[in-house]
Amino acid sequence: MAGIIAAAAAVSVAALSLTGCGGPDTGNPGPSVQAGSGEGTINVWAVDGQAAENDALKKIISNFETSQNKIKVNLKLFPSDQYTKAVNSAAPGDLPDVLDFDGPTLASFVYNGKMAPLKDSVSEETLSNQTDSIKAQNTVDDAVYGVGMMNAGLALWGNKKLLDSAGVEYPTTPEGAWTAEEFSGVLDKLAAVVPGGKPLDLSEQYGFAGEWGTCCSAGPVIWSGGGTMLKDNKASGALDSEANVKSLTTLASWKKYTDPNADGLAFPNGRVALSWVGHWTYPTYKALGSDLVSIPLPNFGKGTKTASGTFAWGMGATTKNGAASGKFLDFLMSDESVRIYTDANGAPPATKTALSVSNLYGPGKQLQLLGDQLSKACGPEEQITETCVSVTRPVTAGYPIVTDQVGKAEAAIYSGKDAKEALSAAARAIDQNFADNDGYKK
Amino acid sequence: MTTQTQKIPAPAVAPAKRQSSAILTGHRFAGPLFASPALIGLAIFLVAPFVLAVVLSFYRVQLNSPRPARFIGFEQYTRLFTDPDLSAAFGQALLNNFTFALIVVPVQTVLALGLAVLVNRKLRGMVVFRTFIFMPLVFPLALTAVIWRLIYSRGDEGLLNALLGLFSGGALSSHDWLGSPSTALGSIIVMSIWQSVSFQMIIVLAALQSVPTELYEAAALDRANKWQQFINVTVPGIRNTLIFVALITTIFSFRLFDQVYLLSRSGSVDRGSTETVMTQIINTGFDNNNVGQAAAMTVIFMLIITMIAIIQRAAVRQRGGV
Numbered sequence: 113m114a115g116i117i118a119a120a121a122a123v124s125v126a127a128l129s130l131t132g133c134g135g136p137d138t139g140n141p142g143p144s145v146q147a148g149s150g151e152g153t154i155n156v157w158a159v160d161g162q163a164a165e166n167d168a169l170k171k172i173i174s175n176f177e178t179s180q181n182k183i184k185v186n187l188k189l190f191p192s193d194q195y196t197k198a199v200n201s202a203a204p205g206d207l208p209d210v211l212d213f214d215g216p217t218l219a220s221f222v223y224n225g226k227m228a229p230l231k232d233s234v235s236e237e238t239l240s241n242q243t244d245s246i247k248a249q250n251t252v253d254d255a256v257y258g259v260g261m262m263n264a265g266l267a268l269w270g271n272k273k274l275l276d277s278a279g280v281e282y283p284t285t286p287e288g289a290w291t292a293e294e295f296s297g298v299l300d301k302l303a304a305v306v307p308g309g310k311p312l313d314l315s316e317q318y319g320f321a322g323e324w325g326t327c328c329s330a331g332p333v334i335w336s337g338g339g340t341m342l343k344d345n346k347a348s349g350a351l352d353s354e355a356n357v358k359s360l361t362t363l364a365s366w367k368k369y370t371d372p373n374a375d376g377l378a379f380p381n382g383r384v385a386l387s388w389v390g391h392w393t394y395p396t397y398k399a400l401g402s403d404l405v406s407i408p409l410p411n412f413g414k415g416t417k418t419a420s421g422t423f424a425w426g427m428g429a430t431t432k433n434g435a436a437s438g439k440f441l442d443f444l445m446s447d448e449s450v451r452i453y454t455d456a457n458g459a460p461p462a463t464k465t466a467l468s469v470s471n472l473y474g475p476g477k478q479l480q481l482l483g484d485q486l487s488k489a490c491g492p493e494e495q496i497t498e499t500c501v502s503v504t505r506p507v508t509a510g511y512p513i514v515t516d517q518v519g520k521a522e523a524a525i526y527s528g529k530d531a532k533e534a535l536s537a538a539a540r541a542i543d544q545n546f547a548d549n550d551g552y553k554k
Numbered sequence: 555m556t557t558q559t560q561k562i563p564a565p566a567v568a569p570a571k572r573q574s575s576a577i578l579t580g581h582r583f584a585g586p587l588f589a590s591p592a593l594i595g596l597a598i599f600l601v602a603p604f605v606l607a608v609v610l611s612f613y614r615v616q617l618n619s620p621r622p623a624r625f626i627g628f629e630q631y632t633r634l635f636t637d638p639d640l641s642a643a644f645g646q647a648l649l650n651n652f653t654f655a656l657i658v659v660p661v662q663t664v665l666a667l668g669l670a671v672l673v674n675r676k677l678r679g680m681v682v683f684r685t686f687i688f689m690p691l692v693f694p695l696a697l698t699a700v701i702w703r704l705i706y707s708r709g710d711e712g713l714l715n716a717l718l719g720l721f722s723g724g725a726l727s728s729h730d731w732l733g734s735p736s737t738a739l740g741s742i743i744v745m746s747i748w749q750s751v752s753f754q755m756i757i758v759l760a761a762l763q764s765v766p767t768e769l770y771e772a773a774a775l776d777r778a779n780k781w782q783q784f785i786n787v788t789v790p791g792i793r794n795t796l797i798f799v800a801l802i803t804t805i806f807s808f809r810l811f812d813q814v815y816l817l818s819r820s821g822s823v824d825r826g827s828t829e830t831v832m833t834q835i836i837n838t839g840f841d842n843n844n845v846g847q848a849a850a851m852t853v854i855f856m857l858i859i860t861m862i863a864i865i866q867r868a869a870v871r872q873r874g875g876v
Contacts, residue, residue: 223620224618224619224620225620308709308711314822316822319822320822321822321823321825367822371709371711372707372708372709372711372712372822374704374707374711374712509618509619512841512842512843513842513844516837516841516842520825523822523823523825524824524825524826526733526822527730527734527735527823528734528735528824529735529826540639541639544637545842548614548616548844549616549619
């Protein structure tokens with residue numbers, strides 16, 4: 113008994129303490145940036161990432177401090193699972209001058225008046241050097257709120273030895289992507305040559321009922337099939353469309369070819385021939401050497417699509433040191449800084465000049481496909497065309513409910529539930545939540 | 555509780571300080587004073603949050619929203635019971651909780667008793683045996699969940715499927731234990747019992763060892779066989795402990811959270827098939843940021859649990875138990 117009361121209590125206490133911060137009392141003053149003197153100390157919040165990433169960031173900061181002597185940087189790192197909560201629970205006035213943020217959280221931060229537009233602080237050169245896909249993620253209501261050093265992309269990683277032994281020809285450009293039907297045939301052929309008879313890894317270990325499902329598993333399938341998650345801020349009529357029902361049912365039909373990958377080693381151990389995952393597994397997968405190939409995700413009718421977007425940098429809404437912060441952001445986006453950072457974590461660079469000379473993603477390099485995909489940016493889902501490839505996740509402050517419901521629906525469909533039913537229920541839940549919040553419009 | 559604590563300190567302190575009336579008035583406050591730390595704790599951590607949950611459930615509150623909370627009366631409750639999606643989901647979660655409790659409480663209590671009787675024998679090496687049975691409880695749940703995911707993994711890669719395939723000659727070898735809605739909850743029940751039965755066993759074991767051996771000797775003189783001894787001496791001797799064990803197992807069953815969260819959120823499992831009220835509350839409140847709705851669910855759940863506790867206590871009292 114006491115346990116239940118305590119648990120219930122914990123829920124409501126946590127709820128209250130959080131609403132207290134983001135709730136009615138704080139109001140929404142909107143951005144009030146002061147340019148300041150352009151010198152002094154700026155405070156920076158960032159995610160405590162991989163050790164190599166943190167070292168790279170510290171190195172970039174020390175380079176910045178030695179390159180000039182007027183601006184000092186005070187860096188504070190937060191554990192990654194607490195970071196978004198920390199920003200969410202800070203009042204706009206408590207936020208630092210410069211902060212890291214995850215792509216899909218930006219719209220919510222802007223909605224809460226926590227971010228400042230970068231137009232007058234960051235140089236025009238820096239803004240125009242951003243690749244289109246990262247720019248789409250960092251733009252809310254036509255204003256740019258962030259700049260990114262790195263991006264993220266998806267691909268099918270292939271084991272060339274297994275593909276060759278099954279006699280499978282694979283595409284190397286987004287235009288040549290397998291259609292969904294062709295892909296089913298490929299899986300049939302591959303099933304004969306892999307040890308367990310299950311040649312595909314869909315990264316189930318990340319869990320479909322979460323962000324992986326929305327961004328990287330259901331997302332590309334929905335977009336490639338010509339559907340969207342939202343249309344005019346409504347999910348009914350978009351998420352539960354016939355196109356989405358068809359695409360996600362096709363995805364679920366591949367379950368019989370799919371290794372559950374509970375140990376995360378299906379691809380490196382050679383149990384599967386194809387792995388549907390992001391660029392971040394490259395450091396592990398590169399052990400395959402020249403047998404590692406990257407293949408575009410299957411085309412469900414409207415061209416292959418990948419999700420894009422990841423952590424980027426922006427300015428706190430009430431910074432008193434906008435000019436100095438802008439200079440720091442300019443420095444972060446310089447070719448040298450981007451090179452140091454993306455070398456450390458293997459991510460595709462998000463600036464045009466750095467991407468073109470990248471050792472991994474540049475022309476003729478091993479992951480050129482991922483680089484190409486990112487330079488063919490669609491922008492947000494309503495602007496998808498046949499030829500663009502990388503899509504930005506829905507930019508709305510209601511993203512938490514969208515991602516929760518889409519992931520949940522995908523998991524349900526994948527485990528055999530009727531797709532129309534699952535998607536309609538998800539759409540109704542999203543629309544209800546949007547209606548409760550007046551569509552998350554300002 | 556307050557009246558008791560008032561009585562106890564009074565005679566102990568009174569004789570020495572009889573002179574001072576100022577201190578005498580202090581006596582009147584001694585009881586509440588001694589009780590206050592516990593009472594304040596209860597108020598802050600139990601009463602206040604519950605009252606706040608009740609208040610929140612009448613509002614439309616979204617986390618991370620600049621919009622002020624809006625008073626909406628009973629809307630959150632009517633939605634929970636009339637909205638076809640929400641009521642189905644909430645009903646399913648409640649059903650999962652009850653199914654879990656209905657299976658786990660009797661099975662786990664009987665199993666704990668059986669194991670306790672087993673390890674209560676005075677054989678050589680029993681300490682090692684006991685240690686092994688107790689081990690699942692020592693490992694963190696997050697760790698055991700990883701192992702159980704490998705056990706339940708679908709295809710012939712899963713340990714359970716591999717074992718079944720071996721015994722059935724390959725006929726049963728590819729069931730998706732967690733992914734298939736018909737076995738998902740059952741899988742969680744099995745893992746849950748495996749994980750926590752040893753805790754109940756230890757409690758029963760302690761009770762078993764406190765049953766006087768003379769009773770067994772007397773029963774043996776009356777030519778009671780082992781089974782009769784068990785029914786007529788052992789079970790009555792540890793009756794109160796068994797009731798206690800059944801009670802706490804019921805409580806654990808209703809606040810079921812970790813197992814579900816760890817086993818089914820990872821992987822490609824249909825959440826609806828294993829969702830419990832606790833996972834649903836967390837999901838609604840912190841993934842969907844819909845605090846008002848989550849608060850309403852908390853209040854209803856609390857009422858249901860209170861009812862169960864009252865019924866259970868009444869039933870136990872009637873039979874002269876604790």
